[in-house]
Amino acid sequence: MPTTSNKKEAWSRIFAAAERIRKMKPWKWMNETDIFGIKIPGTNRIYFISVMGSLGEVTAITAYMGERALQMFWELQDEDPAYLSSSFSATSRIFTIPQVMLDFVDEENLEPEQIKSIKNFGGKPSKDKLWPVLEQFVPGFMPGEPDEQVLNDAAILLEQCPCIFEKAKEDEDFIYVGDDNDNRYLIREIKESSTTEWQNVYKEIWVEPVKYNIRFPSINLTQLKNKRKKQETLQIDLAMLPSPVQEGDIKPYYPFILLLVNKKTGIIQDFYMLSPLPDLETMYESIPEKLLDMFLESNYVPTQVEIRSEILIVLLTQLLDRAGVILKKPEQMKAMDEAIAGMVSHMGKM
Template sequence: MASLRPSAPEVPLETWRDLLAAAQAFRAARPWDWMDDSDLFVLVDEEGRPFFPSVLGAAGQVFGLALYRGEEGLRFLFDAMDTLEEHLPETAFRQDALLLDWGAKKALAPEDLAVLAALGHAPRPRERQAWPCFRSHAPGWFPWFLDAAEARALARGTRALLACAELARRDEDFFAPNDEDGRVLPTVDIAATLAGSLDANQVEWRHWRLPPPAPPPPPSIRADWAAVRTRPLNPRGALEFDIFHLRSPVADSGRPYFPRLALLVDGASGYVYGMEMAPPERAWGDLVVSTWSKAWQTATSRPATIAIRREEWLPALLPLAEHLGIKVELRAELPFIEEARESLGQFQGR
């Protein structure tokens, strides 16, 4: 990571005070004694945005909560719980959530300690799990300090979660599934939880089935690729292509992120024809075109196929490959891509 540490967002002290009070109420209630992280329900704010809370602590290791945000948050939850998830290593980088973790003081950053000192937070000596850590997780980004809007959302979400947890303790049917795939979830308006004691009549069962991941938009075809099609076709030529996250964060100027690495390699030798690293905000299509263009600068012939393993990429890559007279194949495994990924992981100490 770069030596210059980016500044944490500015959050009013009173906003922090409200969040700390909500976090302390959560810790005192100990909802992990009767709930675990698989007890899913939904909180909906005044603007109709869904949050999917998860209570952490039943395993006796991490004590806190995760407030997953919107469609991406729910998709992460469903994928993380699905043992058949094909791209589990990438799933972790899609996390979109606000997190509260009660842990040790030594785990906190100086910015955290400064806020808690200003709030007068002083646990008893040797008190365990007595220091709260608040973090924002966003797809592709390193976990970071909350901004003011996130701090307010986490405070309200924590109080709403507690109201639902108390109802779940009184009503054993709160989490009773009524469909085969478990996508019908108890849904509660956050405003209702803050107005007083919550009762079963304020819980609505809604279907939260997610559509398949939307394919990315097709990349733009570069004009200079017309010459690539005139090169001889190697009928045995096969390339492997993938984009994945590196596990070591970097910080160019602002919030640290996990860079994406695009690789186009020879399927027989593992030779790297194209490689490109990019931050989260860089468009997927631009990353594809840049990586493939590097390959065409050195390759003297066209491969017969380019193999990928992400089915949702097919609609976007087919026009690109057809323009070059190359076929795109869907494969369950990309051996040389995986070898490169493992080597990078070992180099990064993972």
């Protein structure tokens, strides 16, 4: 952990930069998809900056942590609007993207403990009682105070952002390359010949496909192939539940649910609770075996399944192929949406 003095220095820089950004109001001329990068000096870490607030719902600066997080952001943007119209679905996806966010929050929406923490590190509200709140999003966990590295990185990011905001205000095309290469981004970085002088360059950003370690017992696969097939379509989805769980000293996390719903009847066929422990990737890798167990415990295997989640398609294609189950990706999954909404509503009343 950083020493108290170093931590206070980082927070002091963050709050000073946050106030400058708040006064600039870059969300008046920039959109969420006007993405640019900032490279942390002396490292290979690049954060991709997104300005939120053009629609007036929230005013915030988000820094997506690395190339994979950037890809996840664009995947979210490319989703069917009908799918994302559910705040539950949208929130679920946002909380799985590693990021650090500076949000300007109305005092009425903050807990007394949050205000006290901000004050302890020198933070102050604006005249209209908006407090600067900086939080790190670890996939699957409740947002919270950034760790040492991210805190120090955030100070650099927020100090450099206004340089881009000002130029983008003067020239709305500044952050764009001017060609059709969607993989090229404006990156702000330290010059190689300097330790203090920054420059803006355009670079191609490529993301290596995520490779998951998927394993399941061969004996179980044999049993699955011998299972009775039933002419039926099941919808499969993975949803993050909105109520966090606290276990001992572990950081509060959001539980996930792997859900199987009968498309025709809307009946929940089966479900399995999952936790993002020790991390979200490990949880993802466990899903194929969990689904295999769910199929084996059932009286039959469906002839067809519908999956809309790209991550689930990647994880489950091999298993479904071996089981001889047809995989379809529909535009909508109404039965699943209703099942998830009903389950969340029920849990909210408990």
